[in-house]
Amino acid sequence: DKPTQLITRGQCVVVRLPSELTKMVVLGQGKLVNLGKFGTFCSDEVVGYPFGQSFEILEDNKVKPIGALLQTHDEPEDAEYDNATDELIRNLASSENNQQIINIGTKIQKMTTAEIEELKETGGAGVGKQIIEKIIASHDAFDKKTVFSQEKYLKRKQQKYLRRFTIDYAGPSQVLQFYYQKDPSRVLDMSEESLGMMMNLANVRQGGKYLLVDETGGVVLYAMMERMRGEGMIVVAHENEHPNHSVMAHSNYSDELIDSVVKPINWLQFFDPEEEKIGWTDFPQDIIDGMTGSKRQQYYRRKRRATDVNHAINLVESGNFDALIVATTLHMPSLVEKVLEKVGGSRPMVFYSQFKETLVQTQHVMAKDLRVLAPTIFETRVRPYQTIPGRIHPVMSMRGFGGYLLWATRVFPKEGITAVGRGI
């Protein structure tokens, strides 16, 4: 089983930076990881720590473990926390302090960029802290600011200069967030909450046999793998010569495990199985033995391909899938009609789209189809809060995307029944 608790050599992990950006990194032996302005560290240094651990970069690409990525008053060990909160409330209660606040801008910050760059180049331990100290020291108005704005200022500066990072487990949620931050369109704008709800609505679990269409580069596939942990079958239907599962490279699952669970099939093979099945006869053993090395390799590769394609086609032909899970930009209304016969009785069908309009069209089609029970469109959205007692409020701005889900159940209509009273 792949390691999920401790950071392990050779593993793909998520590196979270003070700027709240993340990187995906493979921890090769002796490999240096360059975090840009946040510094460079050696992979070996972090191996053996639990996931979630934060580090500060020292000299010579070494690190030391630290309690948290950012220094704020909401640290658990902060004995002064209560005092700080009290002071904050006193400050809020009196408007006098705020009267002193003046705009923070480059004008009033006396340290030049050249000076900062110089400090950065001298480098070494605690350079980030040094920069911040100097900036604060050179900031005329710092003592005039309220604790509230001092903290905001400190946080912003820390995000810019602290040579710190956290190593997180590269689970499906983390990989999704990584791609979502980089370019939401690559994962069809899918949010973590939409992904999680797909998994539950589709009743994904150990041992299931699922039919999947996934245009998120494999995020949905990875989430399913994680909920099945190697037990079961996922037939992945796709429209190209090969499915795009690039995300699985970060999953730390072995190719063998992936191959044993994931069965790709393209739509031509799906809809034209008889034509697309690959006829195969094993060669007699003596002929194989007589082959040259490269020819024998080719023989086995072709045998393997024939077996795989035929197996996937057979799986589709026998149908009775435990769920249909679709995240695609293909036209769903026409897709549904063609694919739903493959789904087992009373099994869920879950469709994801960036656009509600697509699902609305699909629901209209489903509402007339007696093989579909209770199609329902869901929108789920998570709103994070700034969670500091005394200053609790929802975050001021966030990404608006997240997608929509259509959930329905495959049923067998009794013959001669019309749609009336079917509870759609």
Next chain:
Amino acid sequence: DKPTQLITRGQCVVVRLPSELTKMVVLGQGKLVNLGKFGTFCSDEVVGYPFGQSFEILEDNKVKPIGALLQTHDEPEDAEYDNATDELIRNLASSENNQQIINIGTKIQKMTTAEIEELKETGGAGVGKQIIEKIIASHDAFDKKTVFSQEKYLKRKQQKYLRRFTIDYAGPSQVLQFYYQKDPSRVLDMSEESLGMMMNLANVRQGGKYLLVDETGGVVLYAMMERMRGEGMIVVAHENEHPNHSVMAHSNYSDELIDSVVKPINWLQFFDPEEEKIGWTDFPQDIIDGMTGSKRQQYYRRKRRATDVNHAINLVESGNFDALIVATTLHMPSLVEKVLEKVGGSRPMVFYSQFKETLVQTQHVMAKDLRVLAPTIFETRVRPYQTIPGRIHPVMSMRGFGGYLLWATRVFPKEGITAVGRGI
């Protein structure tokens, strides 16, 4: 000017009941107002009080003014408030109390419906309070409940039995809420926040000249009237023989004032003005003098109609409206193209729809029209909270409707310019 501060005889007002439902009532002299199970009161009894006043119904349709509609611990004068809050927190802190709570159901409530009905019929002052007292006395588990659930229980019972009400000013927001509660489709699912935002985005104010399409029964019209208070002009385009402004009956504006501001025009008159103008020549005075009473009346009625229709047509022909405001189920994309020429330069256009899809279609059309700058679709939603310190949370369920807005500005493109770089 119409009275907006004190309750006045003959006025249309909003009666708010403990059940949170509202009624629209005209306070005719000596008129009895029947509030169903909450009792009956005489209109004269409430005249002279300020809007917002709550009353309890006494015997003989009399009332006494009271502090609030519902009795809860969040009353301003509640000296025990702090204690109650403390107790609540103690209760929350210990789960022991909750362990005692058992389901509230009809099973454990010993007072029968017949007994309640009997009490109601004996009627008189404080009957509601009596019923509640009896119910509580007969409720085995009441003392086992936490303060928290006692209050919820009390509120529910009060909403059901207290003979109380509040008189509110029948402004556009209140009238909108009244219809929204009764049947949201009558006001195109419009929320108060959408209505308010329409008014601001359209820059509605005293002295303006507006072009309006309003299928909410006149709610939008009323809101505009309120923001203009009799000064300015509203041309109302409609698709029937007469516009539907039934809501204006609750506005307390005189017919004269309404007629001086509101100028209806149907789409036939709008688009075929030359054909639809009414030719009119005054009769010589001696002929008028020689008419019988009814004929003379008819003559003046027709003269008035000709003047009105021609005036409205002239207003549309001269165009240059200060805003175009549309809340319609007509197909907007085609409507926009035909109507927007009538809007003055740099003036706002605001379109309301129950369905975002309609506005999306319209925005697609506008994006290609150089006479339109920066069309933008807005969705605004208000989420109310249970606002009791110690127990603050968003209300658990609410109406999901509210509608969508499309805002754009009318501009004059320079000839020979393509759409590129127009900031759409």
Next chain:
Amino acid sequence: MSFTAYKDTIEEGDFVFCWISREIIKPIHVKAGEVLGTRFGIFSHDDMIGSLYGAQISSAKGYGFIHLLHPSPELWTLSLPHRTQIVYTPDSSYITQRLGITVGTRVIEAGTGSASFSHSFARTIGREGKLFTYEFHEPRYVEAKQELEEHGLTNVEITHRDVCNGGFEIEENGASKDIRANAVFLDLPSPWTAIPNLSSVISKDSRVGVCCFSPCIEQVTKTVEALMAHGWSSIEMVEVSAKRWEARKQMVRRVDDAVERLRDVKRRKDAGIQRRKDDIAREALEGTEPSIGDKRPASETPQPEEKTKETGFNPFGKGVRVRDGDPQWEWINVSKVESDIKSHTSYLTFAYMDPNIRVVNPVEEVAEIIA
């Protein structure tokens, strides 16, 4: 068993969700000879035996129909009466995803409540996982225990306990059970009183996630303070809001058609007037009245609406019952949110603890910097 793997055909003794309507889903144990009474008729269990899961069956009288569905945690959640304490799928699925709960995870849940989330946990953690769920309300505990057993959820252990006062430890043969939870879900009125009791039952060699589920914001504040005080970090509160949308059709009503309709109304009214005029002329009256200074008739006397409907140009089917999407008219697809939305369930406060994290005191550094 049926909650842990699918089967295709219904047999005697099986657990079946009878889907009567979106609002009514009735879970039953199929037993030969019994019947299910619904407002759509009476359904015989005998008809169910041998049917496929997903099949539609008709009532004894043949005119009402229901669907026979296979158990799943999500259907179970939908089938529960609304007054029960339920963690609905948008919340439960997000918590599961965010805490990384998967096959093999060891989960603590308090309280069990309706056990809707317990079913979901049990499904997700699989055979290798373990759910320890605690319920302090005795009748609810008894009911949940029976359900969990009936539903074959063998990876769940339910305990009757007030975890705020009694903690989470479970005695077995005189020793404490090794709980080692990787994830904790607290749905309690005062989670802050339970948080101190977690340290002895959470995993010592991995990161542990907790989620506290509280309706009021003041509960969140106390929870966050307790989490901080007991060494939890990365504390973040979020809200999950979910909406259901319905597909609808809206008729495309063009203003040109509205104009034509008005023109048609007028034409017919003029015709009426002309007829009246002719009548008047025929009766040799003075004849000036209908045209006093007015080329056209006033609209004081509109045609009765019924007539308009029957004979006039009626592009929008006014007054006629028009079915959504009727191909006689043009439509666009629209969507409408459910009329009553669940605008709030609870606040979700997440936090993490890793017993191995070596901490340098960050306070001193901050103090240094600010000083």
Next chain:
Amino acid sequence: MSFTAYKDTIEEGDFVFCWISREIIKPIHVKAGEVLGTRFGIFSHDDMIGSLYGAQISSAKGYGFIHLLHPSPELWTLSLPHRTQIVYTPDSSYITQRLGITVGTRVIEAGTGSASFSHSFARTIGREGKLFTYEFHEPRYVEAKQELEEHGLTNVEITHRDVCNGGFEIEENGASKDIRANAVFLDLPSPWTAIPNLSSVISKDSRVGVCCFSPCIEQVTKTVEALMAHGWSSIEMVEVSAKRWEARKQMVRRVDDAVERLRDVKRRKDAGIQRRKDDIAREALEGTEPSIGDKRPASETPQPEEKTKETGFNPFGKGVRVRDGDPQWEWINVSKVESDIKSHTSYLTFAYMDPNIRVVNPVEEVAEIIA
């Protein structure tokens, strides 16, 4: 003046909003001989004089364009730099509507901040209304005072004051001004300290509404307690959330076309193989290799993608730049929310006070009932 009524033609000295892009709206005073420099070019004020409001003008060099817009409170709000404290239109319009602010209303606003809401108030209350706005931060006060004067908002009176400590009363000729506010808007860090000071300046003969605007929930709690303590009732806090949507098009990509494309790719690959086979045959090699046990070629050597694009069946325009809505393809209308939404502005706490309401003590009754 231009903020209070529309005019059509731009004259020297007029206030004009130059719309450069959705993000950049530049307010200027038109003065003959001056120019406006933008990233789309340099625009001469002389070209603006005599133009209609709403006109598009071109830069001196003729290739860049901007629109000349008429002032309005909503455009003013959009033109402000984002770092300033701004009450945006979704909040301000709702507050205005809910408090029933209209022509003639007397309003108190503290603090003035960017004066964006002041402009909106001034428009709505008209000539007969009056806005008393208070700003405690001196540089901001000075700036706002000048703006309000320049914009001709004569129904606004701005005062430099810390209302929490100094209250709202305004001295004039040795006496207190008669403020009689019907509506109060408090956008202060600690509204609870200002609430006690309101009693002397609000209307004595009508209902008065207040709205407090605070970002943090703890501020709401303190505000509610202060409102209760000072006789305000019908207290309710709400949040306004607004989103901007964009109209988009999504291509209708049918699975049948995807199948055809795969078939086409295969056909062309087979042809390629055949060609290769022929070549091989021509060179008289042994010829068994290409067909080892496999009727069809493996896909290890796909055609170069460029070739596929040029010659193949490409129903979705893959690899080609397709403009949204290009009529060569089929599209459906979709919508997308703006990528960054303002997920929170502030909590809005509303309350009402009517000095005439005669109060019976409800506590006693509650006590009676519960006892």
